[in-house]
Amino acid sequence: MAKKPQLTTSAGSPVASNETSQTAGERGPVLLQDYQLVEKLAHQNRERIPERVVHAKGWGAQGTFTVTHDITKYTCADIFSEIGKKTEVLSRWSTVAGESGAADTERDVRGFSLKFYTEQGNWDMVGNNTPIFFIRDGFKFPDFIRTQKRHPKTNLRSPEAMFDFWAAHPECVHQVTILMSDRGIPVSPMHMNGYGSHTFSMWNKDGERYWVKFHFKTQQGIKNYTNETSENIIGSTREKYQEELYSAIDEGNFPKWTMYIQAMPEEEAGKQDYNPFDLTKVWPHDDYPLIEVGELEMNRNPDNYFQMIENAAFSPSNVVPGIGFSPDKMLQARIFSYADAHRYRLGTHYEALPANAPKNAKVNHYHKDGAMRFFTNDFGNPDAYYEPNQHEGPVADEGVKEPPLRIDGDADRYYQADEDIDYVQPRALYNLFSDDQKQRLYKNYAAAMGPCSDSVKARWYAVLEKVHPDYAAGVKNAVESLDTDVNTVPITENTPIEDN
Numbered sequence: 001m002a003k004k005p006q007l008t009t010s011a012g013s014p015v016a017s018n019e020t021s022q023t024a025g026e027r028g029p030v031l032l033q034d035y036q037l038v039e040k041l042a043h044q045n046r047e048r049i050p051e052r053v054v055h056a057k058g059w060g061a062q063g064t065f066t067v068t069h070d071i072t073k074y075t076c077a078d079i080f081s082e083i084g085k086k087t088e089v090l091s092r093w094s095t096v097a098g099e100s101g102a103a104d105t106e107r108d109v110r111g112f113s114l115k116f117y118t119e120q121g122n123w124d125m126v127g128n129n130t131p132i133f134f135i136r137d138g139f140k141f142p143d144f145i146r147t148q149k150r151h152p153k154t155n156l157r158s159p160e161a162m163f164d165f166w167a168a169h170p171e172c173v174h175q176v177t178i179l180m181s182d183r184g185i186p187v188s189p190m191h192m193n194g195y196g197s198h199t200f201s202m203w204n205k206d207g208e209r210y211w212v213k214f215h216f217k218t219q220q221g222i223k224n225y226t227n228e229t230s231e232n233i234i235g236s237t238r239e240k241y242q243e244e245l246y247s248a249i250d251e252g253n254f255p256k257w258t259m260y261i262q263a264m265p266e267e268e269a270g271k272q273d274y275n276p277f278d279l280t281k282v283w284p285h286d287d288y289p290l291i292e293v294g295e296l297e298m299n300r301n302p303d304n305y306f307q308m309i310e311n312a313a314f315s316p317s318n319v320v321p322g323i324g325f326s327p328d329k330m331l332q333a334r335i336f337s338y339a340d341a342h343r344y345r346l347g348t349h350y351e352a353l354p355a356n357a358p359k360n361a362k363v364n365h366y367h368k369d370g371a372m373r374f375f376t377n378d379f380g381n382p383d384a385y386y387e388p389n390q391h392e393g394p395v396a397d398e399g400v401k402e403p404p405l406r407i408d409g410d411a412d413r414y415y416q417a418d419e420d421i422d423y424v425q426p427r428a429l430y431n432l433f434s435d436d437q438k439q440r441l442y443k444n445y446a447a448a449m450g451p452c453s454d455s456v457k458a459r460w461y462a463v464l465e466k467v468h469p470d471y472a473a474g475v476k477n478a479v480e481s482l483d484t485d486v487n488t489v490p491i492t493e494n495t496p497i498e499d500n
């Protein structure tokens, strides 16, 4: 048998005992000089970092992205430079509202984040399992999230707050429709699609810009749970996704997704009935068909969950030459707030951590000190610590410059005054649903809206009425027949087992 490695202190010194405290006599007291005891307890006290305010509960894996189709017409990004090119990827999927111990199979939107370790640095695709979002302006984000989290007095989630906010923002109805539909509780991260959701941009070697949407379609098929099944599952395990994802990868059943883009020539933006930079809208497939790009395969469980998944810091600000932003207001807000959340959660130099450090590109920057400054700027010359300098320090490369973005001075350029515009796409989605899907949609609403006040219910029915009268009527009927039709027994009605 191989000799076991020697246990050491965190300073590397051999440890004589890891079993008992050092005491003055046989029965105590414990000595303050027992530094290993102090160190052990102090370390345990510091094992948690602040959990993410949103997307706290997550599951992740490592894998590979392979280009299968040529999209160099749209982008000069190195990751897409040739068919067959492979790039290492880190993924993290998550629920949005629940805390880090929340049950996996709750009704919620799922985060779908990918970090591509490209040769031009890391590209983060920080999306969701829905092609849209509740709101279109980051200014509303803190208020929106407040309604999804716990009430300050009751410390409970508040359906009243959720539907009060949604009713005040009719653009939410598109995303709420998906949330209350079958897709609101995926069977696992492997059984859902991922979408970049925002409009991003790409530019090619000739400097032509396209607006793009990213789609990752599951090859496992979309599969979802009903409320009832999910409640049963939560009763037996809160970690369903972690168990299934880990086992699938461990057993060699690697989940896969096919990547597509939708591409819109730069000058076409503004010619649609809808704002193509509005995060509450999709681009209809008929107008902008899916263009196949490649395959994503997640094939490795991280050796240390905390190191690779809890420490993972995804941010839409991480783009690479050939991929860029768009005027999407929510995207612009996230470019700031995601990186800022990681600075707070992980520390100033969070991008030097193993999960976040580029694996296939050298990092050369002049940022200096701060938490986690455990790396050097190894330019080969310690005098090159400012810019510009007379030494051989790194310099910017104009060759990777993005083509200029034409802004014509009209701040409302993409604004549409059409009052119906927020209802057109939810209506198209509602019309896609089969009768059975509609019945489940109504029941899911009833379970969610049951505790709401009559005034909030009435305001939400008015929003649904504008999408489709049948939609409003179906939900209203389900809510009104709640006690007989819907399995929403309050916890106080469960019969306790009493002590004899």
Ligand code: NDP
Pocket: 131, 178, 181, 182, 183, 193, 215, 217, 282, 283, 284, 285, 286, 424, 425, 426, 428, 429, 432
């Ligand atoms: P299409 O008929 O071409 O596309 C409909 C799309 O809806 C499908 O491709 C599928 O997208 C998605 N879908 C199907 N069933 C459901 C469901 N139960 N819940 C959520 N999404 C579902 O029409 P359009 O492109 O004109 O879109 C019509 C509506 O479909 C949109 O208003 C939007 O609500 C929804 N949708 C559109 C998407 C798009 O990018 N165009 C993407 C997703 C939804 P997928 O294959 O991506 O699962």
